[in-house]
Amino acid sequence: MSALPLLIGHDRALAPLRRAAREGRQHHALLLQGPEGIGKRLAALHLALFGVCDAEDPAARPCGVCKACRDAMHPEHLHPDVGFVEPDPTKKTALLDVGRIRQVVSGAGLARWRGRFRTWIIDPADAMNAAAQNALLKTLEEPNPGTGFILVTARPKALLPTIRSRCLQVRLTPVPTPAIAQWLQARGVAPDDAQEAARRAGGRPGHALTLSEPEAMAHRTEARDALLRALGGTAGEMFQWGESVGKAGRTAAREALDLVDELLRDVVLQGAGGDHAARALHPDLADGFDRWVTVLWPDGVARLTDTVADARRSLDLNVSARAVMDALVLQVAAELGPARTALARRPIP
Amino acid sequence: MELYIDRDALGRALGRIQRVVEKRSTQPVLANVLLHAREGLLRLTATDTEVAYIGQVDANVSSGGEVAVEADALFRIVRKLPEPTVHLTLDDKQRLTITAGRASFTLNGLSAEEYPALPPFEARERATVRDGDLLRAIEQTAFSIATEDVRWGINGAHIEQVDTDAGPRLRLVATDRHRLATSQIPFEGQVAFPARMLVPRKALGVLQNLLSGSDDEVTLGFGEGAVQVRRDTDQFWFRLLDGEFPDYKAVIPSEHSHTMLLDRAELDATLDRVTILLTERARPVRFAFADGTLTVDVENVDRGKVEEALPCELDGEPITVGFNGRYLREVLRAVHGGRVRMQLSHALAPCLVTDPDVEDAFFVVMPMRLD
Numbered sequence: 001m002s003a004l005p006l007l008i009g010h011d012r013a014l015a016p017l018r019r020a021a022r023e024g025r026q027h028h029a030l031l032l033q034g035p036e037g038i039g040k041r042l043a044a045l046h047l048a049l050f051g052v053c054d055a056e057d058p059a060a061r062p063c064g065v066c067k068a069c070r071d072a073m074h075p076e077h078l079h080p081d082v083g084f085v086e087p088d089p090t091k092k093t094a095l096l097d098v099g100r101i102r103q104v105v106s107g108a109g110l111a112r113w114r115g116r117f118r119t120w121i122i123d124p125a126d127a128m129n130a131a132a133q134n135a136l137l138k139t140l141e142e143p144n145p146g147t148g149f150i151l152v153t154a155r156p157k158a159l160l161p162t163i164r165s166r167c168l169q170v171r172l173t174p175v176p177t178p179a180i181a182q183w184l185q186a187r188g189v190a191p192d193d194a195q196e197a198a199r200r201a202g203g204r205p206g207h208a209l210t211l212s213e214p215e216a217m218a219h220r221t222e223a224r225d226a227l228l229r230a231l232g233g234t235a236g237e238m239f240q241w242g243e244s245v246g247k248a249g250r251t252a253a254r255e256a257l258d259l260v261d262e263l264l265r266d267v268v269l270q271g272a273g274g275d276h277a278a279r280a281l282h283p284d285l286a287d288g289f290d291r292w293v294t295v296l297w298p299d300g301v302a303r304l305t306d307t308v309a310d311a312r313r314s315l316d317l318n319v320s321a322r323a324v325m326d327a328l329v330l331q332v333a334a335e336l337g338p339a340r341t342a343l344a345r346r347p348i349p
Numbered sequence: 350m351e352l353y354i355d356r357d358a359l360g361r362a363l364g365r366i367q368r369v370v371e372k373r374s375t376q377p378v379l380a381n382v383l384l385h386a387r388e389g390l391l392r393l394t395a396t397d398t399e400v401a402y403i404g405q406v407d408a409n410v411s412s413g414g415e416v417a418v419e420a421d422a423l424f425r426i427v428r429k430l431p432e433p434t435v436h437l438t439l440d441d442k443q444r445l446t447i448t449a450g451r452a453s454f455t456l457n458g459l460s461a462e463e464y465p466a467l468p469p470f471e472a473r474e475r476a477t478v479r480d481g482d483l484l485r486a487i488e489q490t491a492f493s494i495a496t497e498d499v500r501w502g503i504n505g506a507h508i509e510q511v512d513t514d515a516g517p518r519l520r521l522v523a524t525d526r527h528r529l530a531t532s533q534i535p536f537e538g539q540v541a542f543p544a545r546m547l548v549p550r551k552a553l554g555v556l557q558n559l560l561s562g563s564d565d566e567v568t569l570g571f572g573e574g575a576v577q578v579r580r581d582t583d584q585f586w587f588r589l590l591d592g593e594f595p596d597y598k599a600v601i602p603s604e605h606s607h608t609m610l611l612d613r614a615e616l617d618a619t620l621d622r623v624t625i626l627l628t629e630r631a632r633p634v635r636f637a638f639a640d641g642t643l644t645v646d647v648e649n650v651d652r653g654k655v656e657e658a659l660p661c662e663l664d665g666e667p668i669t670v671g672f673n674g675r676y677l678r679e680v681l682r683a684v685h686g687g688r689v690r691m692q693l694s695h696a697l698a699p700c701l702v703t704d705p706d707v708e709d710a711f712f713v714v715m716p717m718r719l720d
Contacts, residue, residue, distance in 0.1 A: 071465045076376045078465035080398040088375070106497055109504060110399065110549065111574030111591040114468030144591045 004049075004064035004073075007042045008183050008205055009175030014043060017170065021050035022058055026117050027168045028148040029140050031125070033156045034172035036258075037204035043172060044121045044150040048072065048082045051117025068115065081115035083107065085122045087316075094316040096122070098131040105139045108147050118147045125151035126158035127316070133160045141166050155309075174203020177279075184212050202262060202281050223252075224259055224282065231333050232344020238329045246322025253321040257308050260332065263292075264301050264308070271297030288342040295339040307331050350386045350414025350439035354406060356430050356449060359391070362404035363424035365583060366395040369402045369555055370420070382420035383464045384445075386437075387413045394467065395420055400555055401467055401586040415461040418445050426454050470577055470586060472570030475538045476519055480567050480580070482534035484560040486521045487553050489532035489683040489710050494550045495525035502592035505547040508571075510540045513708070519569075522597050528676050529597055529713040530683060540571065547594055548576060552587035559585065600713055602699050605692035607665035609638050610705060613689040616643075617681045619657045623647045624674040626655050633671030633717035638663050647674075670696045671719040677702075680712045 020026060030047070032040045049062030053069050062069055072079035085104050087094040104120055112118045122128070128136070140149055140163065151167060153159065177198045183205060184194035189212045197217070201208035210216050230241030245252050266280045270293045282289075296304070307328065314324050333340045363382065372380055376398075383394040391408040395401070416439050423445075427435065432450035439445050443458040487506075495503040506523040511533060518533035519540060548556075556578060560567070570577035578585045623634060626649045637644040643661035648654040670693065681689060686704035693700040693716070702712040 067466045074378070074463075074465075076378050078376065078378060102497060106504065109590050109592060111589045113398065113574075113588070114466075146591075 004046070004062065004069075007039055007046050009179045009203075010039060010043055010172050013170055013172050014047070017047055018050070021047055021117075022061060024116060026051065026119070026148050028143050029167040030148070030150045031156065031159075031164060031167035031169045032150060032152045032172060033169065034154065035174055035203070036154045037207050038172055038174050039205060040152045040154075040172055041121070041123050044119075044123065044152050045073065045082070047150060048119035048121060051119055052079055052081050052115035079115070080113040081118040083118070083120045085120055086124075087127050092318040094127055096128045096132050098129070098135045101128060101132040101135045105135060108139055108143055112146055116146070119150055120148075121150045121152060123152040124155075125153040125163075126155045128159075130160065133163050137162055137166070175205050177201075177203070180205050180208045184208060199279070200281055202265065220259075221284075223255065224263075227256060227259060227329070228343040230329055231336065232341035238333065239326055242322055242326035242329055245325045246320065250315055250321050253315055253325055254312070256325060256328070257311055257315075260304070260308050260328065264296075264304055267293050267296050267301050268298075271301070285343055291339040291342040292336065295336055300335045304332060304335055350384075350410075350416065350437065351412045352386050352391060352408045352410040352437050354391055354408040354435050354437060356427060356433045356435050358406045359435060360424070360427045362393050362406050362583070363420065363427055365404060365559070366393065366402055366420050367424055368558055369397075369400050369585065370395045371397040371399075372421075373397060378417075378459070378463060378465070380419055380421065381417040381459060381464060382423060383415065383417045383461060384437075385413075385415040385461070386410045391437075394464075396465070396467060396586075398465075399549070399588050400552060403467075403584040403586070405582040414439050416443055416445055416458040417461055417464040418456045418458040422456060423447070426456075467586075468575070470570070470572050470575060472572050472577060474540050474571050476536040476540050476569045476571075477538055477566050478519060478534055478536045478569065479563075480560050480565040481562045483567055483569075484557065484562050485685075486519075486532040486534050486710075487557045487560070489685075490521045490523040490530040491550065491553045491557065492523075492679045492683065493525055493528050493530040493712075494523040494553070496550070498525065500592070500595075502547060502590070502594045504592075505549040505590040506553055507594040507597070508540075508546040508548065508576075515708075518709075522594070524595070524597060524600075527673065527715050528680060529600060530680070530710070531597075531712070532683075532710040534709070546571060546576070547590035547592060548587060549590050552576075556585070556587070600699055601711075602692065602694060602701050602713070604694055605665075605701065606694045607638065607663065607668050607692065609643070609664075609691045610662040611643065611659070611689050611691070613681055613684060613687060615659050616689065617678060619645050619659055620674050620678050620681070623655045623657060624678075626652050627674065628652065630675060631673070633719055634674040634677075635669065635671055635719055637667070637669045639667040668693075668696060669719065670700070671717040672700070672714060673717055676714055680714055683710065683712065685710075 032044055034040055049069055049072055052072055053062040054066035055061045055063040068079060072082040077084045085096060087096060156164060180201060181194045181198035184197060185191055193212055197208045197212035200211055226241060230238050245256050262281045266282055269280055311324050311328050366382055379397055385392040387410065389407060389410060391406045393404045426447055430449035430452055434449060436448040437445060443460055445456045445458050447454045490506050494506055498504055503524055506521045509520055511518050511520045519536040520531055520533040522531045565580065568579040574589055576587050576589055623645055626647045628649060635646050638661060640663045642658050644656060644658045646656040680702050684702060684704045686706050688705055690703050690705040691700055697716055699713045699715055702714060
């Protein structure tokens with residue numbers, strides 16, 4: 001069986017890129033953009049494999065089974081012609097600084113290892129600060145023949161216009177729910193669970209896979225309700241929530257931000273009317289949710305979306321998770337005003 | 350896999366890996382050495398993806414096999430084994446047992462499948478040189494390789510064949526646009542390859558460490574994107590730079606109206622002293638050449654001034670030129686003889702620096718504007 005990375009739902013966006021890669025006409029600077037978690041990184045890896053796969057028949061590339069494909073897909077990225085440039089997970093800040101980019105630039109000056117085309121995948125590209133982006137410009141514009149870059153980002157606006165203008169911009173969209181459900185079923189998830197997980201995942205296949213495990217779904221509902229309780233509680237309860245999430249770590253803090261984003265998305269869906277509400281990520285909140293929509297739609301949503309984006313940035317820059325959570329819950333509560341108690345269900349005694 | 354092998358020979362090969370392969374925290378697999386045993390030989394492979402080492406050690410192999418184990422741990426174990434004969438066995442769970450006398454270690458290994466594949470190397474052409482010659486050529490050129498220049502082509506040393514009066518030579522050239530260094534060495538073989546033979550600075554540094562300065566033979570193999578260096582049973586492999594080296598011959602001056610002869614050590618010592626007063630490296634040192642005397646001076650408005658005179662033979666009119674003191678000193682160190690010859694046609698023209706007694710190297714230093 002092919003060990004190719006899971007990549008579903010982006011056929012239309014990727015088809016021309018695949019065709020070009022198969023014919024050895026890779027673009028030297030791609031910018032893959034789209035929301036978090038929909039498979040941009042896997043799409044980048046998939047495209048990069050075309051340049052290294054050893055399968056004799058070009059139509060069979062990438063095969064995912066030859067040694068070159070396996071080296072490239074190894075968690076440590078062992079194929080030097082498929083280079084991942086990503087923040088160092090052992091460091092507290094999730095930044096790509098100018099030193100890291102200079103390493104890439106000098107690495108891009110070396111001859112290729114054994115592939116036909118070498119790709120550097122910068123993920124997330126918006127982790128580069130301005131100095132790092134400037135250090136990349138010249139090479140991005142005119143790399144050595146047989147070398148290219150794929151920049152991956154959910155926040156293209158965080159990139160310098162000079163970077164964006166040098167790239168072929170490709171927008172990936174959330175994967176349609178039926179496609180995710182079908183894929184989950186193929187992996188052995190029961191149809192009902194697959195439907196539910198796919199709907200809740202908001203177009204993110206990897207997320208759906210996590211949610212398809214019953215504990216994960218329960219954990220998520222529990223985390224959401226804890227936030228809603230805190231929002232409806234006293235200042236002391238809000239800080240208590242901030243403290244508990246902060247203690248659980250940065251991943252928990254990022255999950256809390258995802259949660260707020262999901263709730264805002266549901267506000268937008270319901271606020272916009274029509275049958276969008278049927279696609280809500282948290283349909284079980286429907287009753288009290290109307291009050292949220294009345295208060296937040298549309299200006300509050302815009303402001304809070306910025307709040308969440310700022311909070312993400314702060315986490316990347318190593319601001320304490322607790323401080324970020326404290327600020328978040330206070331701002332959301334302030335924006336909601338009296339509506340903040342609408343969804344604050346108390347645990348059943 | 351089961352074999353008997355000499356402790357010291359195995360230790361030497363593992364020691365080379367320590368010197369060649371850089372450890373990277375993001376790719377722990379590369380901290381391993383791949384061991385491959387077959388008839389009468391144990392082959393060791395290690396790489397950091399820029400440099401690779403492939404060594405062979407004679408061994409009494411009773412059954413072949415391969416495994417990747419942590420290179421550093423194996424090196425430290427082998428060095429301290431109490432007996433000169435080492436017994437290696439591999440079980441089906443990729444555990445390597447290393448036994449010598451009373452000592453018996455077991456290292457948890459990785460399947461060879463997990464180790465990245467090295468690119469196949471095919472040498473298009475080969476040249477055999479002497480270890481000491483190659484070391485000299487690297488020492489005479491590596492200092493003027495550019496550091497992280499946006500033009501890839503000058504971030505390494507260029508290798509080519511040149512025809513001289515003494516016969517064909519292998520020439521190394523390096524430049525950072527402010528100075529240029531060339532050194533040529535005799536070789537046997539054929540190197541009619543096209544332009545792109547650029548060895549990165551890092552690879553030259555590694556190679557410099559490995560060479561001993563002896564008369565031993567070293568074989569250079571030039572292939573697609575890589576150069577291979579063989580000495581005895583050791584094989585090293587360096588990735589080349591992918592870029593165009595500039596047409597360096599265009600900057601080598603062919604006509605000179607001023608030729609100066611100086612004592613190399615004296616000039617070096619003078620420069621060492623006068624540059625003390627320079628607060629900025631990029632400021633020029635003033636050289637006033639006149640018949641019989643060179644006056645070197647530095648004037649720093651903030652600090653003060655210094656002037657030294659030293660003997661100089663001048664052929665041509667007196668001339669005053671500015672040079673970067675550090676660049677010129679690095680060149681002086683690379684000119685090995687007792688005397689040094691400097692030649693130029695006017696105060697802002699490239700200055701050719703050579704050893705008047707030996708013709709195996711020459712250097713060009715760009716003068717600086719004096720204001």
